[in-house]
Amino acid sequence: MIGQTLGGRYELLARVGGGGMALVYKARDNLLNRYVAVKVLRQQFMHDEDFIRRFRREAQAAASLSHPNIVSIYDVGQEEDTHYIVMEFVDGPNLNEIIRDRAPLQTDEAVKIASQICDALDHAHMNQIIHRDIKPHNILIGLGGRVKVTDFGIARAVTSSTITQTGSVVGSVHYFSPEHAKGVTTGEKSDIYSLGIVLYQMLTGRLPFLGESPISVALKHLQEPFEQPREVNPYIPQSVENVILRAMRKNPQERYGSARDMLADLETCLQPQRLNEPPVHFSSDDEPEADKTRVVPAIRPDMRNTIEAPAIGREQPEERWNSDGLEDKPRRRWVLPTLLSVVAVILIGVLVWAVVSLKGSLTPKDVQVPTVIGEEEQHAIDILEKAGLKVEMPVAEEPSTEDMKGKVIKQSKQDIEVKEGSLIALTVGTGPDLPTMPALTGGTLGEAEEKLGALGVNPDNIKPDEVYDDEAEPGTVIKQEPAEGETFDPENDTVKLTISKGKESFPMPDLTNRTENEVRSILQQNNLKLKDDKVIQESSFTVEKGRVIRQFPVEPNAPVNAGTEISVYVSSGPPPEAKEVPWDVTVSPAQDGVASEIQIKITDAKGENVDAYKAPKKITFMTTFTVKLWLTPDTAGSITIIRDGQVLNTVPVAYDDQPAMNQGGGGGQDAGGEGSGDQGGQQETNGQGDAAGQGTAP
Structure with missing residues (x-):
């Protein structure tokens, strides 16, 4: 499909990736003059309604999200039988390639990447979107180490109740959570488990669970422990290992409560006072092995073709002692229990009466949450506090349109009744997520235009201005505005480039038939130099003695630059023998x-x-x-x-x-x-x- 133009504007330039469902191409948006990524549904699925539905669901899921660590969706379209999604183009490798080439990664680098993934998941979870396929292949690393989470192809809303499609488990088995592998409801904590595996792989260079088949790997997620990260890589700080261990607990209740909780732990785990903290401990680890609940995968009839049921043996009942003849003779032991029961009933009655009596004064009243989206930050806080609510501090910030800068773009609850004093989380817009101006000085005008074009700068907004410069080579950029590192709007801002024309030239003066003194004066006035600071004597029959015969290398009126050395030949008259x-x-x-x-x-x-x-x-x-x-x-x-x-x-x-x-x-x-x-x-x-x-x- 390379060379084809979709939707009349997206010209496919090169294939840059692909999966089982779609192919990804680098393309140029000819309307906005910028590079984009175009994901095209594979040919064999173009008439499969189920795949088309999943393909569209990816666009819908990702398009509802706006976060610097999530790949943005620009457009969705269909041309004849070709279904495609247009998204942000990230110029960089995916995390799987980085792990393959450089693992184990440095701890600070791995934690930085995991923190950005965690931030993206927190935003998705707040919007009731579960990714369900977090793995290094779906993590792109752009310029400056910016992490971008992509491929929401199997994302589902929080209310989703299954991970199967046409009898198959959807997702990547090496990064499954135990509940994912069982085919039961997957929630936010399933993404946290997968992120724990990604962090484990970055720091150890290996996966925690391997097997001869997907089924064997899935069963290990359910039943087997994994090798501790510090046993594989002893350079991992204990605080970082604790993050991995908590994220990868088989019991979801023992994992982080949310992606935000995990992000908070990641942001402090490299602080000096935490590096050598004690290993994390879970109460379930103290249970005797025989008392622990054994996790068994749920096998449904429609999954028999994809997941092979494990052999589950029946446990024999425990042998009990026969107590015949060992009991004491019956005694009147009912009096004390009866008395205690009566007292308990009385106390419970008093407690119920107290709760009912004090309910009105102890229970906060219900209040309606006002909508403050579009309001200035401080005004929105005042409105919520006046309604008897509290604003969670600090207020979150996210990129937004220019008109929403400094205004509320999201609130955690709205148009519902909550208890008085409840916390409301606000998100304030910071304006467009503008790129920074790259370094253009020292390069050619063509190189500068190519860099700006990759950022989506309109060619009409690039204004070159040529000036003479004694130092820079002709055609090179010697000044730029905006300056390197400043943020700018590629679609609207004008980029001014000062281009060197080289040294300024002027017509060479005519030195012929001049005396030596006249020559020196003319050269000095024009900032030219007399080579070796002397004239060259040459006999001549035609030119009067003491006057210039010719000049070199620049002829009269030819262009010359300041500082050029000129050789001058002066007549010494006819030769002596003439x-x-x-x-x-x-x-x-x-x-x-x-x-x-x-x-x-x-x-x-x-x-x-x-x-x-x-x-x-x-x-x-x-x-x-x-x-x-x-x-x-x-x-x-x-x-x-x-x-x-x-x-x-x-x-x-x-x-x-x-x-x-x-x-x-x-x-x-x-x-x-x-x-x-x-x-x-x-x-x-x-x-x-x-x-x-x-x-x-x-």
């Missing part, structure tokens, strides 16, 4: 007197085909231009002359060439011709030739 070579270039127009556009491009250590002038030059007659080249021993240069968009000539310039002398001679050539002048280092181009014509100086 030299600047001037060169004269003489160019003629294409036709004398007609303007021609001249471009000169230089290739040297500074770059390739760099314009010698920012704009082309216009000439109408032969003109000489002086250009400068930066050359190194490893870098040769060249000069390219372009006239009216056409390349006239490219002159190579070597590192060792002599610079031009600015002397005019030189031969001219017409189109396509070549000539040589009498001076070196000067280039003349005659415009009389076509575009391809060129000449070189020697």
Whole structure:
């Protein structure tokens, strides 16, 4: 059924348990966005009216209870042939798993668990509900060690008179009370016996009664003693063993009078003055074995298929002495008894007359118990005291709706007549049983949303706010409201989360072409650091000496965070071996007197085909231009002359060439011709030739 949605809202996610009657699934309530547990009646029982009736009775029994140690019932439904109950989801193991993995438990832990179970049973018994199947499998341990009693599948009202269903004993035989095993009326003390066995198992790691069959175990509950807890685990305090011994008495009259009495004993049994108290003693233990009443299971015809009757032998009558001839002769012994009888009758008559005469003055009058549910606590006490009643102190408290906070939600008696001065127990609401806010700081926003979702928080009520933070990683929660450990209402309260965006970034300043002093000032203003607190010198033909060539690793205007280290490279000028070579270039127009556009491009250590002038030059007659080249021993240069968009000539310039002398001679050539002048280092181009014509100086 995993993946199926029941009732249009409960999406089954995974199977988490099950018993003989039903399967339990973890589900998500898509309407309230919270996890719930859904108990689904097994397929084979979907048409069995008896099982359906028992299944519904579980919901009715548990739904009438509201207690922090009892699993809450949220909803009941039927979809086609599928019957289901929606209840509180408890994220934790059951007590049977804990006993299996860690028994024997520490005494304080076992007593704490038993106290919470006892508190839950007291609440159920006050509402006339007997659980009848208390065992570790039905005890869930949630977050923080909170105990939750579940599975009221065979619970019955106090007036119930049998524990059989279709001829079978219902319940778990290892935790049966003797009266439960006999199939007679089970009451509150039956649950107390079962809880005693659970406490025994927690502290010893074993069950008090084992057998080859359920019948043999049931008979041991009825007839046999169990091994004392301290004989199994000598570390159990005597006061705690006394609690177990009293809870597990075979005679119900010798057990605790109520779950509340047992809870009171559990709450004090670990006090230092009680740890070494004497072993508990029962008067029935002093009876001779022959005089003790022998408990025999009741076997009815409809139970023969499930419980095998034990062999019960007939006891032989006791042999009596024959007194013939031993009695004394009759004597007149009737006088004294007769006199005493007469005196007794007279005294009884006087006593009856006195009781009748004083009845009116000694017997409290009957008063009507007013209903105070919904009244403020003190006002309710005043009403009851005015009616001649007393309020049991201290007043009990239980979670309630917000509107019933501080008001009476239950009273032990109402709308009946009781004797004047009777005690009335009140229960006052404390408001919703709200969870505490978990720790969200340090985790991611996604992790926080998952934790809050598991508590039933509405996603619309989660308000993230992003801020810059120099310490926290981006995306992590650095502040939460409500704070960790505070109670809050998952359905209504807003949860504010402050999320780190990491360190604040800003555009990287442009440091190029700046002096070292300017660089240091800019970095300091922007909370940036100069790596190793010094600049790196690097030769450059293009950047003026003492100014920044480039910066690393962040380029200008790229995002950068405060505190980032920046490396800066400053020009030291051209390298020492480089030299600047001037060169004269003489160019003629294409036709004398007609303007021609001249471009000169230089290739040297500074770059390739760099314009010698920012704009082309216009000439109408032969003109000489002086250009400068930066050359190194490893870098040769060249000069390219372009006239009216056409390349006239490219002159190579070597590192060792002599610079031009600015002397005019030189031969001219017409189109396509070549000539040589009498001076070196000067280039003349005659415009009389076509575009391809060129000449070189020697």
